[in-house]
Amino acid sequence: MKIGERLKRLRMINALTQEELASRADLTKGYISQLENDATSPSIATLKDIVDVFGITMQEFFAESSKGGMWSSGLPPGCSPRMMMPA
Numbered sequence: 409m410k411i412g413e414r415l416k417r418l419r420m421i422n423a424l425t426q427e428e429l430a431s432r433a434d435l436t437k438g439y440i441s442q443l444e445n446d447a448t449s450p451s452i453a454t455l456k457d458i459v460d461v462f463g464i465t466m467q468e469f470f471a472e473s474s475k476g477g478m479w480s481s482g483l484p485p486g487c488s489p490r491m492m493m494p495a
Contacts, residue, residue, distance in 0.1 A: 411455070412446040414469060418462055419444075432461045 419429050419440075426440040433440075434457065442448040443458075450458065452466075459469045 410446050411449065412444045415440075415458065416444040418464075418469075422462060429458070429461060433457045 419426070424432075426444070427437045429435075430437045430440045433454075435454070439448070443450055455469075456466060459466055
């Protein structure tokens with residue numbers, strides 16, 4: 409699963425719009441759209457900012473599930489839908 413697909417799935421599971429995610433990660437909506445469509449790749453620092461919004465680690469974001477493939481439950485293994493509350 410590509411980064412964009414993982415990002416979009418995680419955003420949708422957490423019921424965020426691209427605009428809401430962009431605001432919480434201090435990015436633009438257009439940039440989030442480009443990431444989700446794999447039109448660009450984020451820096452490690454930017455990806456860290458994004459996964460922090462969801463309260464997961466980079467390791468969880470990239471983890472593969474041993475049950476039915478990657479993210480078989482829709483989330484990284486051991487994760488539940490949770491988001492860090494905005495400051």
